[in-house]
Amino acid sequence: MKLGSCYYPEHWPENLWARDAERMRAMGLSLVRVGEFAWSRIEPEAGRLDWDWLDRAIDLLGDAGLEIILGTPTATPPKWLVDSMPDMVAVDAEGRPRRFGSRRHYCFSHRGYRAECRRIVTAMAERYGDHPAVTMWQTDNEYGCHDSVLSFSDAAAAAFRAWLEARYGTIDALNAVWGNVFWSMEYRAFAQVDPPHLTVTEANPAHWLAYRRFASDEVRSFNAEQVEILRAHSPGRANTHNFMGFFTEFDHHALGRDIDIASWDSYPLGFLEQFWFSEDQKRAFLRQGHPDIAGFHHDLYRGCAGGRWGVMEQQPGPVNWARFNPAPLPGMVALWTLEAFAHGAEFVNYFRWRQAPFAQEQMHAGLLRPDDTEAEAAHEAREAARVIAQLGTRQPAAAQVALVFDYEAAWVCGIQPQGESFRHDELTFAFYSALRRQGLDIDIVPPDADLAVYQAVIVPSLPTASEAFAQRLAALDCPVMIGPRSGSKTADFAIPEGLAPGSLRTLVPVKITRAESLRPGAGEAGDGWGIERWREDVETACDGEFVTDNGSVAVVRNGRFRYCAAWPDNRLLDLLVKRIAAEAGLECTRLPEGLRLRRTAGHVFAFNYSDHAIDTAPLDLGDPDIGARTLPPAGVAIWPTR
Amino acid sequence: MKLGSCYYPEHWPENLWARDAERMRAMGLSLVRVGEFAWSRIEPEAGRLDWDWLDRAIDLLGDAGLEIILGTPTATPPKWLVDSMPDMVAVDAEGRPRRFGSRRHYCFSHRGYRAECRRIVTAMAERYGDHPAVTMWQTDNEYGCHDSVLSFSDAAAAAFRAWLEARYGTIDALNAVWGNVFWSMEYRAFAQVDPPHLTVTEANPAHWLAYRRFASDEVRSFNAEQVEILRAHSPGRANTHNFMGFFTEFDHHALGRDIDIASWDSYPLGFLEQFWFSEDQKRAFLRQGHPDIAGFHHDLYRGCAGGRWGVMEQQPGPVNWARFNPAPLPGMVALWTLEAFAHGAEFVNYFRWRQAPFAQEQMHAGLLRPDDTEAEAAHEAREAARVIAQLGTRQPAAAQVALVFDYEAAWVCGIQPQGESFRHDELTFAFYSALRRQGLDIDIVPPDADLAVYQAVIVPSLPTASEAFAQRLAALDCPVMIGPRSGSKTADFAIPEGLAPGSLRTLVPVKITRAESLRPGAGEAGDGWGIERWREDVETACDGEFVTDNGSVAVVRNGRFRYCAAWPDNRLLDLLVKRIAAEAGLECTRLPEGLRLRRTAGHVFAFNYSDHAIDTAPLDLGDPDIGARTLPPAGVAIWPTR
Amino acid sequence: MKLGSCYYPEHWPENLWARDAERMRAMGLSLVRVGEFAWSRIEPEAGRLDWDWLDRAIDLLGDAGLEIILGTPTATPPKWLVDSMPDMVAVDAEGRPRRFGSRRHYCFSHRGYRAECRRIVTAMAERYGDHPAVTMWQTDNEYGCHDSVLSFSDAAAAAFRAWLEARYGTIDALNAVWGNVFWSMEYRAFAQVDPPHLTVTEANPAHWLAYRRFASDEVRSFNAEQVEILRAHSPGRANTHNFMGFFTEFDHHALGRDIDIASWDSYPLGFLEQFWFSEDQKRAFLRQGHPDIAGFHHDLYRGCAGGRWGVMEQQPGPVNWARFNPAPLPGMVALWTLEAFAHGAEFVNYFRWRQAPFAQEQMHAGLLRPDDTEAEAAHEAREAARVIAQLGTRQPAAAQVALVFDYEAAWVCGIQPQGESFRHDELTFAFYSALRRQGLDIDIVPPDADLAVYQAVIVPSLPTASEAFAQRLAALDCPVMIGPRSGSKTADFAIPEGLAPGSLRTLVPVKITRAESLRPGAGEAGDGWGIERWREDVETACDGEFVTDNGSVAVVRNGRFRYCAAWPDNRLLDLLVKRIAAEAGLECTRLPEGLRLRRTAGHVFAFNYSDHAIDTAPLDLGDPDIGARTLPPAGVAIWPTR
Ligand SMILES: [Zn+2]
Ligand SMILES: [Zn+2]
Ligand SMILES: [Zn+2]
Structure with missing residues (x-):
């Protein structure tokens, strides 16, 4: 399993780049993720492409021995682009156009924006498709983040009508299977069908299901357009997209069929705080995350693209976006990294290399602090790299x-x-x-x-x-x-x-x-x-x-x-x-609260998610190769498979 | 008291109709409510009226010996109609036009929609006004449901100004009684007065009260236009409207003066869950409803149209619209039915005959399940019909x-x-x-x-x-x-x-x-x-x-x-x-928690709303004619008046 | 310290005015605040100024020996003015124009409205600037109340762009210090920058900080325009504005530099209920307010305009705007008054003289009830006036x-x-x-x-x-x-x-x-x-x-x-x-819960905010000059400084 980090050369003075690359290598990282969000630097104004800085960054990182995951920048269209076609933004369920000033300010169904995306992705793929350091492409970033799958724009409505016609053939067929006779909701033509928002009371659930399917298909086809271009211009490179946690707004299985490797962004502490866990669980696992959050998603996304997967973003410390943002228990970042290994990840990228001192994510930890010194996670990444080197090949055990x-x-x-x-x-x-x-x-x-x-x-x-x-x-x-x-x-x-x-x-x-x-x-x-x-x-x-x-x-x-x-x-x-x-005929191991096991072809892993030490003796696995029999909080022990 | 059910022939294959009618009769039902919500079938496109299916349904149901309550379909204008005058929809308090896709998507003040309603009601009344099976008309459906009394549309604003001028005569009079000198809110002309929404802080309460009175009057006049047409074309038939529970947005006493029979839609479990009852009450009466919900509305609506009233919709099982939707305790549907009798109802219609497998209310129980077999409520309806037949004439005791x-x-x-x-x-x-x-x-x-x-x-x-x-x-x-x-x-x-x-x-x-x-x-x-x-x-x-x-x-x-x-x-x-x-000089009977009494001219009824058995011996009424001295949960006992 | 009340002659029949003035004097009041909110009476239609009634009111009040604080009426532009330039209203963060019908319906950045304000303020200042009874001017009323500092109107957006250009000089400088390279948020021109609302996820915090600074500056310059006119036309009069409690949306220190006296509106019970106090505190201080609410603001606003300050509105009884509106404990109104004295206030005005029986604040208590008899607070104002007369000159002790x-x-x-x-x-x-x-x-x-x-x-x-x-x-x-x-x-x-x-x-x-x-x-x-x-x-x-x-x-x-x-x-x-x-080297006095001390040059004050009696003996101050050693709830004791 490779380790890496998310790196934004455009955020830093160019004279830092070489030293950053060298430090990454020294820390045991071999991957670097670059480029998503950089559209305004790649194309500062319409049609003026500025590759110079990115050429230099990619060459430098590659020369330092890092493999590059290059992102398409379509999650953040620049202002000049939005101003050139203001109706490209999504419209929220309240009917309000979503405004420029953060990210994901586009509607998946806008044909003009799709053309722009094809143009910029083609340009990037032509420029870097054959670069030896570029080994993977990431399309866009976190499709759907910030409630961005559904749009109620005119573009979406038009595309929805075409989608309906393709699915149902005739409006009578649609009326029949939706049961539109109920409450006189029958349509005479596809052109009469609107998105199901702002209705007086709930819309027909069949109408909503169709809208969700349509919207999911729009995400998939948006992504597929990019992948098609990347495959054409960058043969031999893997394509991925970084999915999120507890996110079901589009069909990841469907989209996963179009990519080579699934990846996801793992923020166990933020997810514990933001989702439906009980107060007791939020208290007990405050600095560890619930013991099944990471595993659940590892096992889910491993099934999304034929078995290949990785962690595109790994929480390295406090984040900035949950209601409360505690720091992980010492050891958790290493634990999370090794657990990804145990579940079969091909890579884990820490998000991010260096904490940015500016803009929206300035309170999001990195491997380095904003003052360029190592944050807690750096030591744990180094430790994880050491263990991984020791373990050798990665091959998850077949699930039971x-x-x-x-x-x-x-x-x-x-x-x-x-x-x-x-x-x-x-x-x-x-x-x-x-x-x-x-x-x-x-x-x-x-x-x-x-x-x-x-x-x-x-x-x-x-x-x-x-x-x-x-x-x-x-x-x-x-x-x-x-x-x-x-x-x-x-x-x-x-x-x-x-x-x-x-x-x-x-x-x-x-x-x-x-x-x-x-x-x-x-x-x-x-x-x-x-x-x-x-x-x-x-x-x-x-x-x-x-x-x-x-x-x-x-x-x-x-x-x-x-x-x-x-x-x-x-x-x-x-x-x-x-x-x-x-x-x-499966053997169960009743585990103490907070302990979890995972097996690879060669090893059995135990992870202590609790905040107290756990004696693994009752598991009858003997002394571990790595780690101790009594696992400290956030401890990992690894035994060879018997 | 007659029993009936809400039936939507347009939802079912025509070959089911005759068997349905026969089963209704066999179950002890003599009423059937038909037609509201059917506009898109009656008039599939502008001006093309299709009566055939409804003729056949009404004839068939009438021939089966059922009396028909025929509804005007104005709660659900079809899409072609909305598209022909898009400003007919209400505008919500946030300033957003409410969209097509469910029901009640109209503004009571829109003159164009009013004309359309008069047209369709006239057509229906002309067609079926003299039909021998049609014995009652219901106007529209649940005026005000889904927060639909108040509209902040241009149509409403214009009508409001006219209403104000009629009420106050001069703008100076309005300014004076509202106290508009406060905060310089004085107007120079009625044309300057807007609806009171989206103000920076609260609007003048006098302004709001006027808007509520105006809106209530609009509901009343909307209804009166229909009743006038129905009376003209369908002499001798009673006119009703189905009111809701815990709903006070328009003056039901005023509207009640324009109709012959008040009716209401009784959903005791949903109301318990959705309204201000305490957590303790929601727990104690989970599957029964608070013991006064039904009685309160029976006694309220009996006073709305000169004493005549009925239950247009009776909950027969779990509904689909509350936060939580439990099933009634066995016996509750019969209890609710008999309690309506005891309070003097002329009829109780179960909503609905058969659970629809499609669209918004597919999780709303009926007397029949979607698979055409009897649901729990069917047995209780049959039992209630048996008891009612035994009790004979219905005459509530004069209230004290x-x-x-x-x-x-x-x-x-x-x-x-x-x-x-x-x-x-x-x-x-x-x-x-x-x-x-x-x-x-x-x-x-x-x-x-x-x-x-x-x-x-x-x-x-x-x-x-x-x-x-x-x-x-x-x-x-x-x-x-x-x-x-x-x-x-x-x-x-x-x-x-x-x-x-x-x-x-x-x-x-x-x-x-x-x-x-x-x-x-x-x-x-x-x-x-x-x-x-x-x-x-x-x-x-x-x-x-x-x-x-x-x-x-x-x-x-x-x-x-x-x-x-x-x-x-x-x-x-x-x-x-x-x-x-x-x-x-009134004799009180301190009742055990959950027990309620009601008297008719000939009988004393006791209803056990608790979830445990109650011994009625302390009430000193002797052995009941119907039911047992010890009332089981959801039990009803009936004694002759002494 | 002077006492006064807020009086709206336009709300009352003219024949009450003289008696009101006489009663104010008899109660110990020497100030009267007049005029804010009266625009629709001063200028009933565009350009027609009606001074007659206000001339008479001011003359009469002045002749009765009252000093007048005259307010500019710009918080409540009349409807004819709003209709003449509909885009003068603020737009809320949801993008909705805020509507006429209450108050503060204007955008600070609208140049047309600013001109109208200069016009009406000039007219008032010319008319009353030299009136001997007018000793103080209040600009507008409670800037920012009802979330009115921020506006997202076109006027605000345009002014924001100009403000940005003035601050940053070049768009590149702005991009650099905001870190707009993050998420491709870079702009090419100031004209591309919008207000930071309705973005897909949070906007750049630097963007928000700039918008807040800009909005604060807009409030300040709006106010400064009025003060400049008032100083020109009304020399020798103090200028003030009435700030609010727990309100930080604009920089009061900055605005305070432009006025002579800071003042604030003190509603301790409403503030306790509406802000972040714990349930325990809301219970314990239900009818007193938390013991530091008033003091905190006294000490804050004393620092806002060079040390001079007063209470422009003092809660005299239940208010109308909190979730729950209890009555103060008997004695609290006197306590609040004397505490203002102890902190160095120049004046305390009770809001309001007589409870208005109409419009938005009809449930807000006054010194008189709507039936013209004295409310509880009248007695306490009289008592406070008596004590203040006894205490003589006001000079707060220097804070430690x-x-x-x-x-x-x-x-x-x-x-x-x-x-x-x-x-x-x-x-x-x-x-x-x-x-x-x-x-x-x-x-x-x-x-x-x-x-x-x-x-x-x-x-x-x-x-x-x-x-x-x-x-x-x-x-x-x-x-x-x-x-x-x-x-x-x-x-x-x-x-x-x-x-x-x-x-x-x-x-x-x-x-x-x-x-x-x-x-x-x-x-x-x-x-x-x-x-x-x-x-x-x-x-x-x-x-x-x-x-x-x-x-x-x-x-x-x-x-x-x-x-x-x-x-x-x-x-x-x-x-x-x-x-x-x-x-x-400061001596601490550990105070019993609910007791607070404050010193002036000549006295030590103790205030009992608890709901039970407190013995002050442990404070070792001896017998007080005023009040008793054992302080009843809401009691005040005053000792001479030793
Ligand atoms: Zn995200
Ligand atoms: Zn309803
Ligand atoms: Zn206020």
Whole structure:
């Protein structure tokens, strides 16, 4: 695994560049990410391209022995470009054009901006496509960041209409599958269809789902245009895009098919603070992040581009964008780096080389402080580099369990939560966490992945499960767990004939006759476990495997297939995972709170995410090659595989 | 009392219609509500009216022996109509035109849309006005739903100016009564007056009150135009509109004068979740709804159209629109139905016949599931029909107590709460609940109702109480209770000369010299009771009947008149109700928590809203004719009147 | 000290005026504030000036022996004026023009409105500038109230561009110091720069700081235009403006340089409810206000215009604008009045003379009720007048401690809080409160004040501390305390070379290598004290004076200079204040909770802000001249200086 950093030569005096490159190398870094956000320097005014400075930077970095990940600058069009076509900006859901002054101020559907992007990407690819130091391209930056997937501009509306016509053929077909007869929402022509925002009450969920699919497709085709150019002009280089954490606004599996390597930006402390974790978790893991945040995304993005992936941005210290921004516990940056290794990353880039003293991210830590001295993370990067060199080749162990995740499922549950605590990504994460608490290795995969290679398959919630998916599950011979709301919707957001779980009923003969969402405190208890948030009425000939004291069927088992008709609490999740693992012949390791394991082909890794020391003796792995048997907080221990 | 359901033939294949009608009849239903929301099918494009399908549906339903409530489709103008006059939509308080894609996307003040409504209603009335199966018309649907009473469109602004000129005659008169000299808000012409939104800080409350009155009048005249057409073309049919719960944005008493039967849409579980009930109440009545939600509205709407009323939509299971959507306790749908009977409803329609598998309300339960099998509510509807048949004629017992409620009072307190916990409808509901906890039967009536027929009169809060109202109270010879803020404002939102309670001072000789609003926890305690939220300084020669330990006068009594100078807690409300009942010669029945009584001419009903069994023996009513002495949760017992 | 009231003759029948004036005099009032908000009466239509009524009012009030503070009416331009140039209104941050119907509906940058203001102010000044009764002018009213400093109008954008050009000279200079190379935000011309609102994510903090500085300058120059006219036409009269509480949106020190007397509007109960006080404090001081609210602002505004100041509006009872509006404890209005005296006020005006029965503030108490009888406050004003007469001349004692406060510092922390609980004004207030808990007298001063006259200097937080400021601190020979984030930013919002605290490092040799913000509960404990919200990593050769149990350096001392590298809790603040006072040779008086002291040249005052009696015997001041040794709630005691 290579280490690197995100470096913006345009931010620094040119006389610093050579020394920076030399220090990177000395720190054990071999990668450097350059160029995204630099449009205003590459093209200071319309048509005047200034390559000189970038030529020098790339040559210098390459000559220093660094491999370059070169970014296309399309996330930050310069002001002169925006002024030349003011309608290129996205319009937010409130109907307000988003203004220049930060980044991502463009609409994916604006044809004029797309042409400009093709022009600048072509120019860059022609200039640097064959440069020997340039080994990877990154398109744009964090598609969707700052709520930028959806736009309600005229450009988006026009593109949406064309997309609808391509999907539905005739307006009558659209009316029919959306159920537009409801509330007289029928259209006479595609030209009558608008984006679904600012309606008096909620718009048709089918309308929203179509808009989300359209918007996701727009992101994908925006990206594909760049990749096509890069492939043409820069053969042999890998193409990537840096995805984000807990972000489901477009279909990363679809976009991932168009790139060579998936990458993501890992900010465990910021994510803990900003997302739906409990106050208790935010307290317990304040300076470490929840122990499954990094792993979840590693395992997710490994499944997005055929298995190749890396960390494009790794948090190296406090960030600037969460409600509260604590510093990581000493050791965490090394831990995060090694955990990426254990999950099979090809690279980890620290964001950023040197903390910028100006502009929006001046309070975002780097490997160096703004005063050019080393920040805490520098030492940890050096230490991680040392360990990685020692470990040699990187090859993750094959995962035992597949967790099926679908972006569309997140859209469906977001469009129609039916109960405000039903969050699709939280449920997926809860299943993932339960598997990890038992020491299992996991692949998070799309519904169309090859599931036959796993010993167990978990489908936390897949509302639009297709008949083909049901057939593929049926063909498996391992335990399969299907979660609530699965099969509850058709492809166009209707309740299937025969009710949920639709075609999945061939696996577990249940019919969900009614569902209810429950306010906090209104769950039901079983014997040492419980359900909360969501409960379904189940009609079935099978016995309930888990039934609450009230008689609610929580889990139905039919041979190797299970259906969970509720939001399970952690205790029920643990019971389920243990049973499934036992049936699958998988050995579970009940881990102490905060400890996590991951295996590669050659090693077993243990990571201590807690804030106290943990004795690994009960794991029965002996003395580690690297690290100590008693893991300090933020400690990592590595054993050879037995 | 007739039972029925809301049925949308346009949503279903025509070959289902006959079987549906037959099943309705078999279930004990004799009514069917049809047609609202069907504009896009009745008039698929401008001027092309397609009656065929509706002719067949109405004939078929009528032939099956069902009476039809036919709705005008004006709540959902089709897209072609909106596109033909884009300015017909309402503009929200943020200044944004509300967009097509759901329902209620129109401005009540748009003259062009009004003309279109008259045209389509005339066409429908001409077509079906004499149809023997059509026995009732419903105008539009849920006026005001989704915050749709107020519009800040140009059409509304123009109509507002005309309304002001009609009310005030000259701009100088308006300036004078509004006190526009304050902050130089004086106008020189009606044309200068705008709607009061988006001002830098709050607009003149007199300006807001005028805008609310105007908007209420617009709803009323919009409805009256339809009723006039329906009466002309469909003689002998009752006209109704379906009101909502906890909704005070327009004057339902005023609109009620223009229709024959008031009806409302009863969703007790959704209302419990969405309104100001405490967390404790939301927990205790999760699957039942607060025991006074249904009764409160039954008693309110019975007073809106001369006594005739019904339930146009009855919740039959989980709904789709609350933050959390639990299922009713088994038995609740029957209980709600019978409680409507006990309060004198002419009909109860379940919303809806069959759960639609598509569009916005696909998660809203019906009597049938989307798979065409019976949902839980079907059994309860059948059971309710059986009981109703057994009970025979419906005639509510005359109420003992009048609770005076005024929509304008809600507007005044909403425009100027003065303390954020002063909610007019919550205070009204608290008085209502206290009366019901003592087993009393109540009419909720407007200030101009005939109050002489009651044994006690409660006026929870009536800020703009008129001199005529004071005189009418003075003429009564029963106990009268007047609540805080009553008489505190003139008709144009000023403090009356001589201060509050204005002309009501002739009843209780008090002067409110100052009022304060209190944050939670800052109330005052009396001996076993307390006050909270609101307290008034009282100048009076009378003794305080209830005085706090701090010396605050909470209640002043002057013979049969009382004035309550604070927000009373439930214990004080109970004490007051018991005293008033005793003075009025009314027998109270202190009911166990969750139990409620209601009397008709022939029967006494008991409803168990709690989640545990209640023994009715202490009520001393003997063994019931229907139901058991020990009422299970959601149980109903019925005794003959002794 | 003079007492007065705010009086609006235009609100009342002319036949009340004489009696009002007579009653004011009888109550002990000698001032009357008149005229702001009266534009629609002074100029009912464009160009038609109607002075007659105001001539009569001013003559009558003056003849009654009252001195008049005359306000310019520019806070409330009449509708005809707004209609004549609709783009004169401010545009809010959401891009919506703010509408007519309340007050402050103008943009400070609109050149047309500025001309209108000069015209009307000139006319008023010419008319009344030499009137013997007019002794003071107030410009406009509460600049900035209702979020009215910032405008995003075209007028503001144009003025901003000119301001930028004046400040930066060239666009390249601007790009350089803002760091616009970050995210390609570089401009090619000043004409390309927009206000920083509605950007996709946060705009450059340097951009925001510039916009705030610009907006503050606009307020200042708007005011200066009026003052210049008033000085020209009304020689010998003092000019003032009435500032608000806890309001930092423009630089009051800068504006204060242009006026003769600073004044402010004191609403202790409303401020307690609306600002960041804890629930416990809101409960404990419900009817008194926090004991430091009034003092803090007295001491702040005394430093804004060279030492002269007054209270332009004093809360006399419940107000109408807080979430909850309780009444003051009996005695509080007198207490507030006398506390203003003790801090050196030249006048206190009660707002308002008589409660208006109409329009927006009808629920705002006055000295008289709307029914013309005396409200509670009238008695207390009379009592305060009596005591003031007894005390004779007003001369505040010289303060012992300087607290350095900077408006720019509040902007910097507001633009980039980095942790959502870092509130600059709350931190300043916490230091102020700690000093007052020890009985010390304080001046709150700008960074450029003469600090040599104090025995101790406290700088709670000054991010943009200049080198000159550091040098001036270095020249002092008293203890100096410098709080967190001081010196952390350059003048254009960048991290200084050499990191924080920048040039302050010459005083305390520390380097802040990293800072973290902490969620509630994530602080650190020392021995009987703690830190919370914010913590800095300190690199220093000095020993830590206060170090947490975790080893975090909270306070570093270097001789007479201290740097506090964290948000100190109240216990640490108390320890620090006591140490500093001891070093400064200042005698502390540890006061009981709720008691506060203030000294004038001739007296020591004690104020009981608690809701229970306090025995002052432990203060060892003997029997007071005025008031009792045991102070009742809201009691004041006054001793002669020994
Ligand atoms: Zn981002
Ligand atoms: Zn509704
Ligand atoms: Zn104000």
